[in-house]
Amino acid sequence: xxxxxxxxxxxxxxxxxRASHSIEAVLGAAVELLxxxxxxxxxxxxxxxxxxxxxxxxxxxxxxxxxxxxxxxDHVLGGVLAEFERHPRTGxxxxxxxxxxxxxxxxxxxxxxxxxxxxxxxxxEGNSLRxxxxxxRQLLRLDLTPLQRFHAVTAVLGVVVSAAADLGQEPPQAVVxxxxxxxxxxxxxxxxxxxxxxxEYPFLHDVVDEFDGHDDKAQFLAALDxxxxxxxxxxxxxxxxxxxxxxx
Amino acid sequence: xxxxxxxxxxxxxxxxxRASHSIEAVLGAAVELLxxxxxxxxxxxxxxxxxxxxxxxxxxxxxxxxxxxxxxxDHVLGGVLAEFERHPRTGxxxxxxxxxxxxxxxxxxxxxxxxxxxxxxxxxEGNSLRxxxxxxRQLLRLDLTPLQRFHAVTAVLGVVVSAAADLGQEPPQAVVxxxxxxxxxxxxxxxxxxxxxxxEYPFLHDVVDEFDGHDDKAQFLAALDxxxxxxxxxxxxxxxxxxxxxxx
DNA sequence: TCGATACTAGAACCACGTTCGATAATCTGG
DNA sequence: CCAGATTATCGAACGTGGTTCTAGTATCGA
Numbered sequence: 299x300x301x302x303x304x305x306x307x308x309x310x311x312x313x314x315x316r317a318s319h320s321i322e323a324v325l326g327a328a329v330e331l332l333x334x335x336x337x338x339x340x341x342x343x344x345x346x347x348x349x350x351x352x353x354x355x356x357x358x359x360x361x362x363x364x365x366x367x368x369x370x371x372d373h374v375l376g377g378v379l380a381e382f383e384r385h386p387r388t389g390x391x392x393x394x395x396x397x398x399x400x401x402x403x404x405x406x407x408x409x410x411x412x413x414x415x416x417x418x419x420x421x422x423e424g425n426s427l428r429x430x431x432x433x434x435r436q437l438l439r440l441d442l443t444p445l446q447r448f449h450a451v452t453a454v455l456g457v458v459v460s461a462a463a464d465l466g467q468e469p470p471q472a473v474v475x476x477x478x479x480x481x482x483x484x485x486x487x488x489x490x491x492x493x494x495x496x497x498e499y500p501f502l503h504d505v506v507d508e509f510d511g512h513d514d515k516a517q518f519l520a521a522l523d524x525x526x527x528x529x530x531x532x533x534x535x536x537x538x539x540x541x542x543x544x545x546x
Numbered sequence: 547x548x549x550x551x552x553x554x555x556x557x558x559x560x561x562x563x564r565a566s567h568s569i570e571a572v573l574g575a576a577v578e579l580l581x582x583x584x585x586x587x588x589x590x591x592x593x594x595x596x597x598x599x600x601x602x603x604x605x606x607x608x609x610x611x612x613x614x615x616x617x618x619x620d621h622v623l624g625g626v627l628a629e630f631e632r633h634p635r636t637g638x639x640x641x642x643x644x645x646x647x648x649x650x651x652x653x654x655x656x657x658x659x660x661x662x663x664x665x666x667x668x669x670x671e672g673n674s675l676r677x678x679x680x681x682x683r684q685l686l687r688l689d690l691t692p693l694q695r696f697h698a699v700t701a702v703l704g705v706v707v708s709a710a711a712d713l714g715q716e717p718p719q720a721v722v723x724x725x726x727x728x729x730x731x732x733x734x735x736x737x738x739x740x741x742x743x744x745x746e747y748p749f750l751h752d753v754v755d756e757f758d759g760h761d762d763k764a765q766f767l768a769a770l771d772x773x774x775x776x777x778x779x780x781x782x783x784x785x786x787x788x789x790x791x792x793x794x
Numbered sequence: 795t796c797g798a799t800a801c802t803a804g805a806a807c808c809a810c811g812t813t814c815g816a817t818a819a820t821c822t823g824g
Numbered sequence: 825c826c827a828g829a830t831t832a833t834c835g836a837a838c839g840t841g842g843t844t845c846t847a848g849t850a851t852c853g854a
Contacts (some may be wrong), residue, residue, distance in 0.1 A: 319801085341841060352803035353843085363842065414662070414711040421735045423742075427750075434749030448753040448760075449768035456769050459711050460704030463662040487669050494671075501682030502675075505696040512696075520697035521704050527779050528772030567832085590811060600834035601812085611811065 319349060321369075324359045328370045337411040337466075340367065371415050375425035378405045382432055391436040392526055392535065398433055399454050403518050406462045413466040414459045430455070440533040450532075453525050461518040485510060567597060569617075572607045576618045585659040585714075588615065619663050623673035626653045630680055639684040640774055640783065646681055647702050651766050654710045661714040662707045678703070688781040698780075701773050709766040733758060 327348050331340045342363060346353045360366040381401050388394055406412050419426035433454065437447040488510035496503045575596050579588045590611060594601045608614040629649050636642055654660050667674030681702065685695040736758035744751045 342843080343841070346803095352805095354804065354845085355802050357843075358801060414708070417712070418715060421738060423738070427747075431747050431749050434753065438749055438752060444753045445756045446768075447749070448756040449765060450772070451749075451753075452765055453705075453769035453772050456708030457701075457704060460662070460707040463707050463711060464665070467662075467666060490669060490671070499675075499679050501679050501686055501695070501699075504686060505682065505692045505699075508693045508696040517697060517700055520694075521701035521773070524698070524701050524776030524780070525769070525772045526776070528775030531775050531779065532772070589809080591809085594834095602814085602834050603832075605812075606832060 319351060319355060319359070321359045323349065324356060324366075325369055325373045328366055329373060332370060332411045333409060337367070337413065340370075340411075342366075367415065368419060371412060372419060372424045372426060374405065374409060374412065375416060375429060378402055379425055379428055379432065381405070391439045392530055392533075395433060395436040395454060396522065396526055398436070399458055399522055400519075402429070402458050403461055403515070406458065406465060407514070410462070410466040412462060414462050416462075417455065417459060440529075440535070442533055446532060450529050453529075454522070457518065457522045457525055461514070461521070464517075465514060567599060567603060567607070569607045571597065572604060572614075573617055573621045576614055577621060580618060580659045581657060585615070585661065588618075588659075590614075615663065616667060619660060620667060620672045620674060622653065622657060622660065623664060623677060626650055627673055627676055627680065629653075639687045640778055640781075643681060643684040643702060644770065644774055646684070647706055647770055648767075650677070650706050651709055651763070654706065654713060655762070658710070658714040660710060662710050664710075665703065665707060688783070690781055694780060698777050701777075702770070705766065705770045705773055709762070709769070712765075713762060 324345070327345055328340055331344060331348065340363070342353050342356055345366075346356050349355070356366075360369060378401060382398055385394075385397050385401070388397075402416075406416075416426060416429075420430050430451065434447060434451045437450055440447070442450065488506055491499070491502045491506045491509065494502060572593070575593055576588055579592060579596065588611070590601050590604055593614075594604050597603070604614075608617060626649060630646055633642075633645050633649070636645075650664075654664075664674060664677075668678050678699065682695060682699045685698055688695070690698065736754055739747070739750045739754045739757065742750060
């Protein structure tokens with residue numbers, strides 16, 4: 299009983315002897331692979347070969363692919379948190395919350411493989427939890443109930459998550475390979491839409507020009523600002539509003 | 547040249563001879579598998595064996611696993627659209643939009659494997675596109691620019707998508723196997739949070755009681771209502787508001 | 795010097811998506 | 825009624841990927 303390896307993948311902790319590899323090296327290489335070609339590109343074998351080692355070594359540092367992904371996410375989230383510091387304080391809690399959400403969104407634009415994974419992990423200590431705290435802290439200065447605060451943070455993060463879901467999916471290989479122009483790829487939507495019966499699809503025809511050549515960031519900002527407008531209203535901070543209204 | 551099979555997986559269309567199988571049967575079985583154990587449970591082999599056939603037969607009806615998933619999603623989306631009809635018309639566009647979003651959310655609660663996939667497919671005709679149209683159509687009655695309408699629908703769908711992302715991830719096997727009580731699983735968050743330093747994590751301590759035993763639906767509704775409040779404001783329909791404010 | 799621990803390494807196992815060619819059932823036209 | 829084409833079935837086989845296991849090497853404490 300009690301096989302030799304009890305808990306691998308836990309803490310190689312102390313900087314040990316010849317650090318030919320280390321958890322940092324593993325995570326760094328993993329992030330490289332992810333940045334280069336997205337989530338499917340991160341394979342244990344590929345990672346091992348990039349590190350010039352065997353698959354078994356990788357498993358010494360992480361417990362599996364899922365764990366690896368979680369740690370990679372946590373890794374880059376550290377950078378996002380550092381970015382938060384660099385922003386000037388405006389004094390208005392909602393403005394600061396907005397700035398944070400935009401920073402997070404931009405990180406997701408750069409690394410679509412973050413997908414919506416950056417929300418897993420609030421059950422354990424880590425940068426994901428820290429991020430949640432930083433966002434929520436802004437709301438402490440608002441006149442809200444704890445439940446309202448809790449819902450507000452979730453809502454704001456939700457806007458980022460859904461934008462991330464949008465960004466993280468598409469590139470259908472042909473675009474990646476450069477066989478199809480990105481312009482043409484996006485225009486496909488519009489082409490299909492315009493061919494539809496206007497009587498059956500009045501809305502689609504109404505917005506088709508907006509959809510064509512749509513801007514992901516503007517889309518995100520619009521959704522974010524709708525949520526924040528609702529939040530300001532709830533906190534009694536809307537320009538000219540007074541009575542907070544309960545939603546649910 | 548011109549190998550025998552030009553376009554399989556396109557339309558077995560016409561109800562053919564001995565319909566020992568059919569695209570409907572395939573989709574039905576696929577949805578069963580998905581309902582039973584989520585997305586990972588849908589394997590080509592598993593599906594084939596449930597249908598009492600070989601893997602090759604499955605590939606006659608669908609071009610691959612991805613296509614299968616897309617069609618399964620489209621399949622259940624048809625049911626959601628039918629559900630829309632059953633709702634009484636309130637007359638208020640925003641209320642109707644809200645009711646639709648809730649209906650969609652409830653479908654996702656029932657079938658977390660819908661994940662955020664139900665947004666892929668608006669580039670081709672199908673129920674996904676139809677759904678988008680139905681949601682947007684409500685907004686035509688609002689005093690908004692096409693761009694604002696476009697952003698509003700995206701925002702509302704985003705709320706559902708992010709809720710779906712939340713719902714679609716968790717069950718870490720132990721809960722599925724019944725080894726861990728669901729209650730205890732959810733309580734883990736709260737336990738961890740309470741153990742944190744209140745000085746470092748003031749927000750988390752502020753909301754920990756709300757998080758403990760949190761209600762997914764209430765959370766979704768709160769986010770939805772924040773967005774809709776912002777939308778009402780934008781459309782000049784806010785209770786007591788008058789001047790629409792541009793966000794971006 | 796001797797074990798124990800920390801770490802490396804890759805062969806082997808298994809599940810999966812997908813391809814392919816062989817085969818049967820059905821339809822079409824003569 | 826009979827060829828040939830079309831439609832559909834089937835499972836062996838290939839490649840890839842996650843994970844496990846066992847054998848081995850380096851480094852440390854005593």
